C-alpha cells in the first residue's frame with residue numbers, strides 16, 4: 001500500500017513543531033510507509049531524528065540555494081521525493097511556508113489540494129478532511145476526488161505530535177533541477193524577540209476595550225506572566241495601537257493555541273474566524289451580552305482594567 | 321505594465337450562513353455578494369502600478385452570473401477591461417480546476433503581473449494564486465504586504481511567522497495580496513456610472529475545454545454548521561474583580577489545565 005509523504009519545515013535546522021504534528025498524523029493514517037522530506041542547506045543532521053515521530057525514511061534536499069525558502073526550489077525537492085515514494089498523500093503543516101508551498105507542489109503534480117484541514121480520517125483509499133469555511137461559520141467535509149497524491153495542509157496545533165521512538169533512514173535527493181526565479185534575499189526579523197501569535201501556545205489579545213495604545217502594556221504583562229504572545233483585534237490594529245502582525249482573525253492570523261484570552265474584544269465573526277479553534281477560550285469583557293462569551297469556556301464579566309492586574313499577580317503566585 | 325487581476329465574488333463577511341437543502345452548499349437566499357476583500361488589495365496594487373507606469377488592468381473572474389457585479393466593481397474603481405468566464409457553481413472550492421480555467425482564459429492575453437487576493441473569503445483555500453502561477457510557468461510571491469515594481473522585476477515583502485521575507489523576482493510574475501499592502505480606493509459615483517457602460521467580455525467555460533464537475537479535485541461530502549458551543553463558566557466580576565481574577569486563574573490551572 002502506498003505511503004504518506006510529509007514536508008518538514010525547518011528554520012536554521014530547527015524543525016517546526018507543526019511539521020512534527022503532521023508527521024504524527026501521517027503515522028496514524030498511513031497504510032504504508034511514512035516518509036519525510038526535509039529541504040534546506042546544511043540540514044541533513046536533523047533528518048534521522050524524524051524517525052522518532054514516525055518517518056521510516058527522510059529524504060533530504062540539501063543545497064545552498066535552498067537555505068532560504070523558495071516556492072519553486074522547495075516544490076522541485078518535494079516533487080522529487082514524491083517521485084521516489086509515489087505516496088497516496090502529501091501532508092504539509094499550514095504555516096506561512098506550508099500554505100504557500102502545498103498548492104505550488106500540487107499544481108506541479110497536476111492535482112488539487114485540501115487546505116486548512118482540522119481533521120483527517122481515512123475512508124478506504126481516500127482521505128476525508130474536515131475544514132472550516134466561511135470563516136468558521138460552517139465546516140466542509142471534503143475529499144480529493146480520487147486523485148493521487150492527495151495534497152493536504154493541516155492547521156497547526158490541532159493535531160498532536162507524538163514521539164514513538166525510531167530513527168529515519170536518510171536518503172539524499174540529488175539531481176535537483178533548481179530553476180529559482182523568485183529569490184528570497186533575506187528574512188527580516190520583525191518579531192523583535194517576541195513570540196509570534198501564529199506559533200504561540202498561549203495568546204492574550206486586546207481590543208478596542210483597551211481604550212489606547214499605552215494599555216497594551218497590561219495585555220503584555222499578562223502574556224509575559226503566562227509565557228505567551230500578544231494578540232489583537234482589528235479594531236486595535238486599525239487604530240494604530242499595535243502592529244498588524246499581532247492581528248488575529250480573518251484578515252490577520254489564524255491561531256489555535258491551547259489558551260486564548262480575549263480582553264476588551266467583542267467577538268465579531270471575523271475575529272472568531274481566527275481563534276475559534278483554540279482549545280480553551282477565556283473572555284474578559286464588561287458587556288455580559290458580548291458575543292465572545294458565546295464561545296468562551298471561561299469568562300469574567302467586568303472591567304479589564306480591574307481584572308487583569310490581579311490576574312497577573314495570581315499567575316505569578318502560581319509560578320512561585 | 322499590463323496587469324491581470326483575478327477576482328471572485330463572495331458572500332459579505334457579515335452574512336449569516338445557512339446550509340442549503342442538498343447539505344453540501346450554503347443556502348444563497350438573502351446573501352449579499354461582494355468582491356472578495358483581499359481582491360481589493362490586488363486591484364488597488366494593479367491600479368497604482370498602471371497609473372505610475374502606463375498599461376492596462378484587466379479584471380478576470382470565473383463565476384456564475386452574479387460574479388459580474390464583482391467585475392463592475394473593479395471597472396468602477398478603474399480597471400480597463402473585464403473578462404467573465406461564466407460558470408463555477410460546480411467547482412466552488414476546487415482550487416486546481418479554478419486555476420486551470422483561469423490559466424486557459426489567459427491564453428493570448430499579455431501580462432507583466434498577475435495579482436490575486438491572498439484568499440477567496442468563504443472557501444478560504446488560499447491556493448488558486450500559487451496553482452495558477454505554476455500552470456502559467458511563472459514565479460509567484462504569496463502573502464505580499466510590500467511591493468515595488470522596477471524594470472522587468474519586482475521586490476516584494478512577504479509576511480511569515482515572526483518576520484518578513486524580501487523576495488526579488490523577474491516579470492512576468494504572480495503575487496497574492498494581503499492586508500497592509502495598500503488602502504483600497506472606493507468607487508466614485510462617476511466611476512460607477514461609467515462602469516455600467518464598459519463592456520464585459522464573456523467566455524464560456526466549455527470553450528476553454530473544461531467540463532465542469534467531470535473530474536473534480538475537491539469533492540464536498542457534506543457541509544455543516546459548527547456544533548453549538550457548550551456553556552462556558554462565566555464569573556461575575558463587577559463587584560469583586562480581584563476575587564473573580566483569582567477564581568479564573570484557579571479554574572484555568574485546576575480544571576482546564578491550561579496554565
Ligand SMILES: Cc1cc2nc3c(=O)[nH]c(=O)nc-3n(C[C@H](O)[C@H](O)[C@H](O)COP(=O)(O)OP(=O)(O)OC[C@H]3O[C@@H](n4cnc5c(N)ncnc54)[C@H](O)[C@@H]3O)c2cc1C
Pocket residue numbers: 206207208209210232233234235236247248249250251252253263264265266267268269270271274284285286287290302303304305333357
Ligand atoms: C472584511 C473584514 C475583515 C475583518 N477582519 C478582522 C480580523 O482579522 N480580526 C478582527 O479582530 N476583526 C476583523 N474585522 C473587524 C471586526 O468586524 C470587528 O470590527 C473587530 O473585531 C472589533 O474589534 P474589537 O472587538 O476590539 O472592538 P469592539 O467590537 O468595539 O469591542 C470592544 C469590546 O470591548 C469591551 N470593553 C470596552 N471597555 C471595556 C473594559 N473597560 N473592560 C472590559 N471590556 C471592555 C466592549 O464591551 C466591547 O465588547 C474584520 C471586518 C471586516 C469587514
